[in-house]
Amino acid sequence: MSSSSPSAAGFESLERETDGESLDVEGTIPEWLSGRLLRTGPAKFEGGDDTYNHWFDGLAMLHRFGLRDGDVSYRNRFLQSGAFEDATAEERIVRSEFGTDPCRSIFGRIMSFFSQKPVDNGNVNVAAYGDAYVSMTETPFPIAFDPDTLKTLGPVPATENPDADMSTAHPFVDRDAGRAINVTLAFGRTSSYGVVERDFASGDRRLLREIETDDPSYLHSFGVTDEYVVLAGFPLVFDTMALLFRSGTFADALEWKPELGTRFWAVRRSDGELAGQWRGPARFGFHHVNAFEVDGELQVDVAAYDDATIVDDLYLDRLRSADTTGPPAGHLERFHLPLDGSSVDVSRCSDTRIELPRIDDRRATRDYRYVWGGGQRNPDNFIDQIVRIDIDSGDAETWHQPGCYPGEPVFVERPDAAGEADGVLLTVVLDAERDSSFLAVLDAESLDEVGRARVPHHIPFQFHGNFYPEETS
Numbered sequence: 523m524s525s526s527s528p529s530a531a532g533f534e535s536l537e538r539e540t541d542g543e544s545l546d547v548e549g550t551i552p553e554w555l556s557g558r559l560l561r562t563g564p565a566k567f568e569g570g571d572d573t574y575n576h577w578f579d580g581l582a583m584l585h586r587f588g589l590r591d592g593d594v595s596y597r598n599r600f601l602q603s604g605a606f607e608d609a610t611a612e613e614r615i616v617r618s619e620f621g622t623d624p625c626r627s628i629f630g631r632i633m634s635f636f637s638q639k640p641v642d643n644g645n646v647n648v649a650a651y652g653d654a655y656v657s658m659t660e661t662p663f664p665i666a667f668d669p670d671t672l673k674t675l676g677p678v679p680a681t682e683n684p685d686a687d688m689s690t691a692h693p694f695v696d697r698d699a700g701r702a703i704n705v706t707l708a709f710g711r712t713s714s715y716g717v718v719e720r721d722f723a724s725g726d727r728r729l730l731r732e733i734e735t736d737d738p739s740y741l742h743s744f745g746v747t748d749e750y751v752v753l754a755g756f757p758l759v760f761d762t763m764a765l766l767f768r769s770g771t772f773a774d775a776l777e778w779k780p781e782l783g784t785r786f787w788a789v790r791r792s793d794g795e796l797a798g799q800w801r802g803p804a805r806f807g808f809h810h811v812n813a814f815e816v817d818g819e820l821q822v823d824v825a826a827y828d829d830a831t832i833v834d835d836l837y838l839d840r841l842r843s844a845d846t847t848g849p850p851a852g853h854l855e856r857f858h859l860p861l862d863g864s865s866v867d868v869s870r871c872s873d874t875r876i877e878l879p880r881i882d883d884r885r886a887t888r889d890y891r892y893v894w895g896g897g898q899r900n901p902d903n904f905i906d907q908i909v910r911i912d913i914d915s916g917d918a919e920t921w922h923q924p925g926c927y928p929g930e931p932v933f934v935e936r937p938d939a940a941g942e943a944d945g946v947l948l949t950v951v952l953d954a955e956r957d958s959s960f961l962a963v964l965d966a967e968s969l970d971e972v973g974r975a976r977v978p979h980h981i982p983f984q985f986h987g988n989f990y991p992e993e994t995s
């Protein structure tokens with residue numbers, strides 16, 4: 523029997539739902555910091571006696587940190603997805619997830635993945651689609667919830683593209699324009715990506731571009747510049763025949779084919795024209811960081827890996843075990859895509875590893891300087907520090923505390939912020955020694971901690987979330 527890793531609690535179920543309790547604050551939470559931090563992540567790793575296999579599989583829980591006048595409250599609720607309701611009612615895992623296949627027959631698995639039982643376990647990200655707050659996984663079935671009570675409101679009627687099989691959980695949301703862009707993937711003899719745009723007010727969905735491919739990549743996010751949507755097809759690809767006709771999990775149908783290189787497509791946002799295609803060196807990445815155009819080239823920044831072993835590193839038995847080293851974070855790499863069609867160049871922005879990257883969102887689609895994310899001080903550990911990479915110098919600041927494991931840092935700008943990075947970071951940290959979690963508020967420039975609010979229990983590691991300032995009217 524192997525012993526547990528020090529951060530194993532981050533991958534253990536949290537059953538308790540709490541109802542807006544006030545948290546003890548240490549230090550000072552800035553009074554201007556007023557609004558809600560909404561996050562989602564896997565929080566239940568069992569269905570009856572069945573167990574989920576992969577970190578991506580656990581049943582989604584929504585978390586809400588309410589900040590006002592220096593006080594902090596916390597509330598959490600399981601997302602009442604079909605996956606959650608089925609597992610609860612039948613006391614077993616009913617619907618397929620990324621690395622878990624509950625079905626006894628191939629036919630059953632196909633039904634589970636394609637249309638009959640939508641994969642709707644929104645444990646990856648939250649977004650505000652106009653007035654609707656949604657929780658989403660990597661399928662076109664986002665579920666709306668109330669941002670204050672966290673009550674599940676149900677599937678969003680107009681989905682990203684109901685005909686697609688997958689859809690990223692990293693839509694590009696332009697709240698000012700009232701629109702979101704997302705990329706979908708439909709499997710078939712020939713598969714196709716779809717670049718779709720939704721208008722919140724009308725609910726209209728516009729298919730900007732379809733791109734056919736025989737080797738559909740696992741696509742977790744994409745890049746957006748002022749003019750283009752940039753798809754990076756890393757060579758971790760689906761064997762669609764395996765997906766359709768052989769037993770095994772969704773993850774089992776993925777193949778690493780470095781000979782394909784990384785394929786890029788740039789789709790013009792105004793009219794859907796395919797403005798460029800490139801093939802660069804083989805890499806893998808979950809997360810695009812930012813993209814922008816400068817001097818006749820698109821610069822596309824990704825938290826990149828040399829191969830796709832990270833996907834296997836995230837099986838729960840490995841993450842919980844002390845016998846395996848922590849899954850390494852990626853490196854911030856910049857892909858240079860010349861608009862004249864010449865060859866791709868790639869450069870590494872920093873030697874400091876980073877994952878779950880965030881930026882000052884005011885710099886999205888523009889040249890920028892700072893990226894925050896999780897990193898590793900000790901390579902044996904899961905993410906054990908927050909890093910701030912200065913792209914201009916490659917240097918990094920860090921925040922870390924013994925026995926503490928922080929999650930994605932969300933940047934919030936100060937009112938009337940002077941410039942990029944003028945604000946704070948919000949990150950939910952597992953304090954393993956206390957077996958509880960806290961919300962840390964860090965100065966975004968120095969990474970000095972300014973305050974923390976303690977939750978009386980552990981919160982399993984989440985993937986993503988966003989801060990929504992309190993509307994002032």
Ligand SMILES: [Fe+2]
Pocket residue numbers: 646692742808809985986
């Ligand atoms: Fe993600």
